[in-house]
Amino acid sequence: MQPVLVPQPDGSLRVDGRRVPLGELPSVVAARDAAARWTWDDTNRWYPGLLSAGVRVERAHDLRLAHRILRSSALASWPDPDDAWDSLPVTPLTAVADEPAMLFGPVDDAARPDPVAELARQDAVVAGSAAAGRLRLLLAAESAGALTAVEMYHAGLPWLADVHDAVLTETLGPRPRLGERPARLDELAQRIRDALGAPATLNPDSPQDLLRAMQRAGVGARTLRKWELEQLDHPVVEPLLEYKSLYRLLTANGWAWLEAWVRGGRFRSEYVVGGVVTGRWASSGGGALQLPKSVRRAVVADPGWTFVVADAAQLEPRVLAAMAGDEVMAAAGRGPDGRGADMYAGIVASGAVPTRELAKVGMLGAMYGGTTGSSGQVLPRLAKAFPRSLAFVDEAARAGERGEVVTTHLGRSSPLPGATWHETQAGAYQDDAGDDDVARARSYARSWGRFTRNFVVQGTAAEWALCWLASIRRRLWALGVDSALPDGAVLPPFTGRPHLVFFVHDEIVVHTPSSLAEAVAAEVQEAAAEAGRLLFGDFPVAFPLSVAIAPSYADAK
DNA sequence: ATTAAAAGCCAC
DNA sequence: AAACGTGGCTTTTAAT
Numbered sequence: 001m002q003p004v005l006v007p008q009p010d011g012s013l014r015v016d017g018r019r020v021p022l023g024e025l026p027s028v029v030a031a032r033d034a035a036a037r038w039t040w041d042d043t044n045r046w047y048p049g050l051l052s053a054g055v056r057v058e059r060a061h062d063l064r065l066a067h068r069i070l071r072s073s074a075l076a077s078w079p080d081p082d083d084a085w086d087s088l089p090v091t092p093l094t095a096v097a098d099e100p101a102m103l104f105g106p107v108d109d110a111a112r113p114d115p116v117a118e119l120a121r122q123d124a125v126v127a128g129s130a131a132a133g134r135l136r137l138l139l140a141a142e143s144a145g146a147l148t149a150v151e152m153y154h155a156g157l158p159w160l161a162d163v164h165d166a167v168l169t170e171t172l173g174p175r176p177r178l179g180e181r182p183a184r185l186d187e188l189a190q191r192i193r194d195a196l197g198a199p200a201t202l203n204p205d206s207p208q209d210l211l212r213a214m215q216r217a218g219v220g221a222r223t224l225r226k227w228e229l230e231q232l233d234h235p236v237v238e239p240l241l242e243y244k245s246l247y248r249l250l251t252a253n254g255w256a257w258l259e260a261w262v263r264g265g266r267f268r269s270e271y272v273v274g275g276v277v278t279g280r281w282a283s284s285g286g287g288a289l290q291l292p293k294s295v296r297r298a299v300v301a302d303p304g305w306t307f308v309v310a311d312a313a314q315l316e317p318r319v320l321a322a323m324a325g326d327e328v329m330a331a332a333g334r335g336p337d338g339r340g341a342d343m344y345a346g347i348v349a350s351g352a353v354p355t356r357e358l359a360k361v362g363m364l365g366a367m368y369g370g371t372t373g374s375s376g377q378v379l380p381r382l383a384k385a386f387p388r389s390l391a392f393v394d395e396a397a398r399a400g401e402r403g404e405v406v407t408t409h410l411g412r413s414s415p416l417p418g419a420t421w422h423e424t425q426a427g428a429y430q431d432d433a434g435d436d437d438v439a440r441a442r443s444y445a446r447s448w449g450r451f452t453r454n455f456v457v458q459g460t461a462a463e464w465a466l467c468w469l470a471s472i473r474r475r476l477w478a479l480g481v482d483s484a485l486p487d488g489a490v491l492p493p494f495t496g497r498p499h500l501v502f503f504v505h506d507e508i509v510v511h512t513p514s515s516l517a518e519a520v521a522a523e524v525q526e527a528a529a530e531a532g533r534l535l536f537g538d539f540p541v542a543f544p545l546s547v548a549i550a551p552s553y554a555d556a557k
Numbered sequence: 558a559t560t561a562a563a564a565g566c567c568a569c
Numbered sequence: 570a571a572a573c574g575t576g577g578c579t580t581t582t583a584a585t
Contacts, residue, residue: 207564207581225565227571248566251579276575280569287577290568316569370573454574458569505569505575 002061003032004115005040026053034058041115043146043273045091051154054492056477062143063118064088065274069138070122075131075411079121084113093153093270094285131411137534138410138463142274144470148500149271149281151473155494156266157288157299157501158511164258164298171294172246175255182250188243195236204243252287253295261286267299271503278459279412279466280505289504299502299553301511308498308520309556310547311507312468312528314343317363317389319461322532322541323409324392328385330541340544352385353378366393367457369450393453400452401445408459409535417448460535464543465506467534471527472508473500479519502553509553517549 005025006014013020020028029038029050039061040046050057067085070076126135169175173183181189192210193202196217204210207224214221219234226244229237261267267286275282283289291299301307312318314333321329332350335341347359358374362382365375366389383390396406400414403422407413421444427433428441480497493499498512498520512520525545532543548556 205580223564225571231571244566248579252567252577278575280575282576284577287567290566290577292567311569365573368573372572373570375570375573450574458575507569 001035002037002039002119004119005038005046006115007041007112026050026055029057030055037061039063039115039119041088041112041118042091043143043150044093047147047150048093048154051151051493056151056493057147058474058477059140060143060147061119061139062146063115063122064090065142065146066122066139067118068274069142069412070125070135072405072413072415073129073135073411074405074407074413075135076125076129078125085118088113090272092284093150129411134410137467138412141410141463141466141470142279144473145273145281145466148469148473148503149273151494152500152503153268153270155499155501155511156264156268157509158301158305159262159265159267160298160300161258161262161265163300164262164295165255167295167297168249168254168258172250172254182246185243185246185250188239188246191239192236192243195234195239204240205247249292249294252290253292257286265302276462277415278455279408279462280458281462281503288502291504293554293557296554296557297552299509301551304514305511306514306517306549306551307501307553307556308510308512308517308524308547308549309507309553310510310521310524310528310545312465313340313544313546314363315464315506315543316367316457316461317343318541318543319409319464320367320389320392320457321386322536322539323456323460324389325539326386326388326392327540329389330539332386333544334540334542338542340542347382347385350385352381366390367454369397369446369453393457396456397449397453399449400455401449403445403448404452406452406456408456408463410460410463412459412463414452414455414459417444421448461506464531464535465503467531468527469500469503469508471530472510472524475523475527476500476510476512476520479516479523509556514551521547521549 003016008014008019012022013025015028025046026049035058037059038057040063042064043060043062047057047060064085067088071078071086126132126139129135165175172185176182189204192198192204193200196202196213196219198213198217202209202213211221211224214236217236219232219236221229221232224244226241229241261269267288269286269288270284271288272282272284281289317329318333320326321333328350332346333340333343335346342356344356344359344363347353347363348356353359353362358378361375362378364370365379366382370376379390399406403417403425405413405416424441424444428438430437476498485491498510498516500508501511502509508524510520510524524547528543528545532541550556
């Protein structure tokens with residue numbers, strides 16, 4: 001049930017006691033029953049090659065990812081000092097997929113630690129935990145996430161380069177020759193110079209030059225931040241803000257981006273599972289997690305296909321309510337029919353605060369540690385209406401201020417503050433400590449408290465999202481039908497079935513044959529309910545989604 | 558010439 | 570209104 005891939009010195013693998021030449025791995029995997037949990041050092045190292053060979057894996061155990069969680073979890077006690085598993089690098093997907101000869105990467109790496117021993121060690125650590133069930137769920141979800149991330153890279157996000165190019169041309173003007181400024185930016189640069197009475201040599205791309213020119217013109221700006229410029233009353237503000245906005249589009253998602261990251265009608269950015277301390281995913285290359293709304297028009301489904309786009313509404317406050325056991329706040333998120341409604345509207349309906357906007361900034365402030373402005377002002381009212389949730393995040397913040405570890409619902413623990421932090425705290429208790437030493441220590445402590453306050457919520461929301469993803473992935477596969485080509489050949493994974501193509505923290509995009517879109521939408525809904533049950537059992541918290549079916553990502557929002 | 562930091566904006 | 574969490578990425582500018 002749990003075959004382990006053990007790299008051998010001769011470049012082959014040992015699986016279930018049998019020697020398997022690398023080239024035979026796909027057929028060995030394909031021959032096993034679907035319940036097998038494939039256990040390996042690094043999903044990124046083995047799974048891309050399997051997918052390329054047309055073999056999908058249902059379940060996996062990623063030893064590297066599991067190790068990272070267990071090593072620092074406060075819900076487990078790890079028996080050994082640091083070893084090779086603590087510094088095992090993740091295999092970059094680009095290294096595996098770009099080079100067919102490297103389908104599985106090099107295997108004869110003597111430094112690779114023993115996966116069989118590591119699995120036994122991890123099993124023992126989990127079994128010895130008082131929260132073994134939660135940890136098992138977390139490890140399973142993390143590993144399923146690793147499979148999903150590789151599959152999304154394999155499939156890619158459908159991307160029409162000509163639509164992207166049209167967006168750029170409409171906004172910036174036609175693509176200029178190398179080193180030249182697009183027409184629209186050029187006009188704005190001239191308007192900026194005119195408004196400042198600056199010479200033609202003024203380059204708005206140089207913050208130094210620009211700020212100096214603005215000071216000479218008496219604009220009164222101290223920085224070039226957008227929000228600060230918006231406060232000013234000067235003719236340069238409007239063209240400058242426009243320039244900055246277009247410049248951003250050009251440099252971050254312009255023609256160069258298009259050429260670098262879009263190939264064959266697909267955008268591929270590598271997801272880094274667990275790449276954020278809280279357990280959120282990071283991404284590498286192309287900035288998948290910051291795709292600006294302006295270019296999402298280019299995300300267009302294949303002919304005959306469409307997208308199901310879903311995002312979890314107010315995920316973090318719902319997660320907070322559930323982990324804090326706050327029935328009152330959970331009720332505010334269930335709505336009149338009990339199936340889930342706008343949580344901020346529910347908070348208003350409860351009488352705690354007068355407007356939705358205040359409910360929103362107040363809850364965000366509670367989860368981020370905000371103290372100023374309208375957010376700070378409504379906190380006392382929220383604390384009175386929802387004492388359990390507010391006390392929960394406050395306790396996480398206090399633990400952080402004391403330099404302690406906090407832990408998510410399933411058992412991912414925060415790191416400890418570094419040496420500088422401790423030195424600063426110690427500095428406040430020196431005999432010769434001045435007011436500034438004490439203030440700095442307090443500021444550092446508060447800052448770490450904001451981190452731990454947010455960690456428990458963001459981290460548990462990431463766990464919910466992992467379970468959601470895993471459930472969607474499994475349901476889509478079960479829903480799918482194997483498409484056969486006219487000659488009877490079966491299409492490889494994901495070329496004929498609905499599949500995940502995008503994920504950002506609390507939002508997913510499924511690329512699906514149009515005929516299955518409604519069924520996919522229903523499964524995505526079911527998966528959200530399942531994720532809630534997996535994490536919080538019978539606790540009555542709702543996780544409603546907003547779901548849209550549209551052939552373009554931009555139209556789904 | 559190369560690297561690192563700083564500033565700023567994008568996403569959630 | 571502008572301090573209040575997690576990141577990636579690009580450019581300019583300073584440092585080596």
